[in-house]
Amino acid sequence: MGHILALDQGTTSSRGIVFGPDMQIAAIAQEEFRQHYPASGWVEHDPMDLWSTTAATARAAIEKAGLSARDIAAIGITNQRETTLVWDRKTGKPIHPAIVWQDRRTADFCASLREAGHEPMITARTGLLADPYFSATKLKYILDTVDGARERAKRGELAFGTVDSWLIWNLTGGRAHVTDATNAARTMLYDIHKGRWSQTICDLFDIPSTMLPEVRDSAADFGMTRADLFGHEIPILGVAGDQQAATIGQACFTPGMLKSTYGTGCFAVLNTGETPVASQNKLLTTIAYQLDGTPTFALEGSIFIAGAVVQWLRDGLKVIRSAPETQGLADQADPSQDLILVPAFVGLGAPYWKPEARGAIFGVTRNSGAAEFARAALESVGYQTRDLLEAMQADWARDGAQATLRVDGGMAANDYAMQFLSDIIGAPADRPQVLETTALGAAWLAGMRADVWPGMDDFAKGWAIERQFTAAMDADAREARYARWKRAVTAVLAV
Numbered sequence: 001m002g003h004i005l006a007l008d009q010g011t012t013s014s015r016g017i018v019f020g021p022d023m024q025i026a027a028i029a030q031e032e033f034r035q036h037y038p039a040s041g042w043v044e045h046d047p048m049d050l051w052s053t054t055a056a057t058a059r060a061a062i063e064k065a066g067l068s069a070r071d072i073a074a075i076g077i078t079n080q081r082e083t084t085l086v087w088d089r090k091t092g093k094p095i096h097p098a099i100v101w102q103d104r105r106t107a108d109f110c111a112s113l114r115e116a117g118h119e120p121m122i123t124a125r126t127g128l129l130a131d132p133y134f135s136a137t138k139l140k141y142i143l144d145t146v147d148g149a150r151e152r153a154k155r156g157e158l159a160f161g162t163v164d165s166w167l168i169w170n171l172t173g174g175r176a177h178v179t180d181a182t183n184a185a186r187t188m189l190y191d192i193h194k195g196r197w198s199q200t201i202c203d204l205f206d207i208p209s210t211m212l213p214e215v216r217d218s219a220a221d222f223g224m225t226r227a228d229l230f231g232h233e234i235p236i237l238g239v240a241g242d243q244q245a246a247t248i249g250q251a252c253f254t255p256g257m258l259k260s261t262y263g264t265g266c267f268a269v270l271n272t273g274e275t276p277v278a279s280q281n282k283l284l285t286t287i288a289y290q291l292d293g294t295p296t297f298a299l300e301g302s303i304f305i306a307g308a309v310v311q312w313l314r315d316g317l318k319v320i321r322s323a324p325e326t327q328g329l330a331d332q333a334d335p336s337q338d339l340i341l342v343p344a345f346v347g348l349g350a351p352y353w354k355p356e357a358r359g360a361i362f363g364v365t366r367n368s369g370a371a372e373f374a375r376a377a378l379e380s381v382g383y384q385t386r387d388l389l390e391a392m393q394a395d396w397a398r399d400g401a402q403a404t405l406r407v408d409g410g411m412a413a414n415d416y417a418m419q420f421l422s423d424i425i426g427a428p429a430d431r432p433q434v435l436e437t438t439a440l441g442a443a444w445l446a447g448m449r450a451d452v453w454p455g456m457d458d459f460a461k462g463w464a465i466e467r468q469f470t471a472a473m474d475a476d477a478r479e480a481r482y483a484r485w486k487r488a489v490t491a492v493l494a495v
Contacts, residue, residue, distance in 0.1 A: 002452040005062065005072045005234070006439035007054055009079045009163050010242065011100065011264040012311075014053035016061030017439040018072070023453065023462065025436060026067075029060030036097065041104035041346055041355075044097040047085050050163060051170045059230060069232035074450040075171075075225065076238035076442030078245035079163035081186045084138035086149070086211070087166070089159050092174055095146050098163075099138040102265075102304060102346045106137035107355040118204065125191045125198050127276060127285030132355055133302065135162060136188035140205045153208045160211040162187065164239050168222050171236060176223035179213040181290035182244040190215070192276065192287055192295065218244070218289045219449040238445025240289060242438050243267040243300065247288050248445065249437030250406045251460040253296075258392070258404075260385055261438065262411035265349070266306035268388045270299045272396060281391035282351040289445075299395055301350040301388030305343040305359075307411045309377045312345065319370040323410070329374035330416040338481075339363045339376035340383075340488040351391040354493055362488045378414065382421040383485040389425055404428045404468075408437040415469075423473035424482060433464040 002021025008014070013032040020026045033049040062069065082101035087094045099105070110130045113119060119130040128134055139160055143150040152158050161169065165179045184190040184197075189205075189212065191198040202209045216222065222236040240248060243261055247269045250259040255273035260266060269288060276285045276297040288298035310323045320326060340362040342348075347355035361376065389405070407429050411417055422429045434440055447453025454462070471478075 002073060002447070003065070003067060003071050004443040004447045004450075004453070005058060005075045006443040007058055007075060007077045007167065008242075008439045008442070009050060009054050009077070009167060011080045011102070014050065014057050015439065016054070016057035016059070017436060017443070018061045018065040018067065019440070019443045019447070021452065023440070023443070023447075025434070027061045027064035029057040029064060031057050039105070041107070043100040043102045043346070045083065045100055047087070047094040047098045047166060050098065051167065054167055055170075055229065062230065069230035069234055072234050073452045074235050074237040074446035076444070076446030077164050077167055077236065078240055078242050078438050078442035079167070079183070081162060081183060081241040081243065082133055082135050083163050084135045084142070084160070085163070085166045086139065086142050086158055086160050087169070089157055089174070092169065095149060095158065096142045099141065101133060103138065104132045104347055104355045106132040106141055109137055109140070110355070122188060122201060125193070125201065126188050127185070127192050128188050129282065129284070129353055131353055133349070134186060134188035136201065136205055136207070139207055143207065150206065150208070153211050156210050158211055159213070161213050164241070165213045168236060168239070171225045171229065172223040173226040177213045178216055178222050180216055180218045180220070180239040181287050181295060182218055182241045183239070184215045185287040186241060192285070192297075195295070217291055217293060219291055219445040235450070236446070237449035238442050240442055240445060243269055244288055245441035246408055246438040247271065247298065247441065249434070249439070249441030250408060250432065251463040252406065253456055253460055257406070259406040259408065262306045262381060262407065262409035262417070264306065264308045266303035266381055266385060268301045268385060268392065270392050270396060272297050272299055277396055279391070279395045281394050282353055283388070283391050283395055284350070299392055301391060303384045303388065304346050304349045306381045306384070307409070308345070309341070309343040309380060310411070312343070313374060313377055317373070319373060324414075326374040326378055327414050327416045329371040330378050333371040333375040334367065337363065337365060337368055337372050338484070339368060339372050340484055341373070341376035341380045342488050342492045343377070343380050344492055348489070348492070351387055352489070352493065357492050358495070360488070360492050362491070378417040379420050381411065381417055382424040383482065385421055386425050386482060404430050406430050406432065408432060408435055418469045419472070422469040422471045424478060426471050426475070426478060428471070429469040430465050431467045431469070433466045
């Protein structure tokens with residue numbers, strides 16, 4: 001009965017992962033879904049794809065584990081954050097495609113917010129910047145562009161949610177319209193200090209607050225699944241946005257602990273404890289997790305393109321057939337060619353926050369080929385991570401703060417990328433035995449709430465390292481290479 005089902009709904013795929021009573025993976029099922037790009041800088045998903053692939057992989061994972069729904073003690077959900085959905089409360093049908101977190105269509109409106117002087121108020125309440133990344137301006141866009149949407153919302157006919165809310169709505173048959181504090185904190189509508197939706201910001205965007213879900217702790221009762229979905233009702237007891245779930249899965253429970261997840265994007269999260277830290281370096285102040293009504297805060301740096309740069313090599317340039325090929329190619333690259341790739345495909349995130357920026361490659365010669373491009377792609381992730389860590393150190397300089405970075409996500413399996421990361425930041429990078437830390441974090445929330453998994457301290461003691469990467473690059477070489485990266489970014493920002 002100690003089995004937990006984690007539903008990991010990501011940007012490019014959905015996964016169902018069953019963890020056993022020993023907190024080890026018993027089975028995984030994964031299904032990719034289509035990405036939609038209706039215009040430059042626009043990214044959409046079909047909401048029904050998110051739901052159908054989640055339900056299918058949940059069933060498949062339970063079956064692969066040789067279990068039935070009666071063997072699952074609880075469900076934990078983790079999800080791509082900020083992606084915005086609006087649906088009809090009666091029919092459950094979406095009124096618009098899901099607008100993905102990467103989408104930049106509201107950049108002009110965000111610029112107008114800054115010009116009108118609204119950003120300081122938004123940041124003070126939410127910890128976020130006025131950027132298209134977050135849900136609020138996406139929601140406003142849907143209400144502005146779908147005929148009759150705002151009027152229907154004011155009548156209480158429409159519901160808004162991030163992906164977790166959408167999944168819970170479907171899992172419970174529309175009985176629960178809820179979210180957790182970590183997802184609410186990414187909408188740009190939630191006052192992280194008062195722990196409630198900000199009516200001031202809702203009014204600024206003309207968003208009816210009746211659309212918004214109820215906010216609960218990260219470990220809480222989020223409802224029961226419909227009996228017909230899996231053959232038996234299962235309680236949903238844990239929810240956290242993907243980066244917060246990874247922070248939990250990495251057992252970063254002590255202030256000063258730091259993790260970085262390398263998926264589609266890269267997200268570094270620094271636990272700052274029960275006191276929120278206002279960033280002076282364009283990082284985000286956010287909620288790492290909320291338990292027993294008490295939020296634990298974090299500083300977060302968000303990079304929009306990490307693993308997605310490898311997807312670009314595969315699907316855009318077609319110079320590789322699979323992501324693992326990049327490691328061998330990078331090892332073969334000509335050391336005399338020092339390409340710098342700034343992957344600003346959908347703008348630059350922290351600490352620059354330039355949604356209009358676009359990517360560039362510097363140092364290309366006639367002999368530059370797939371190996372050099374692969375190496376530059378992997379190294380771009382290390383450079384961007386250093387940008388984040390330097391901003392974090394400036395915001396939160398504390399004696400005794402942990403110098404080691406805990407890494408996870410799909411790209412963390414790439415030895416070349418992780419070694420370069422350690423080299424360029426000049427500090428160790430610890431890769432855990434369980435790379436599925438995002439799903440593990442969601443599973444722990446549910447398992448702990450269900451009283452079948454250990455509490456925080458014992459869970460943290462069980463964290464185990466698979467490999468530590470230590471810096472081998474000469475300090476002068478490290479600084480010279482990072483200086484080239486900074487010049488490249490400056491050139492991109494100047495265009």
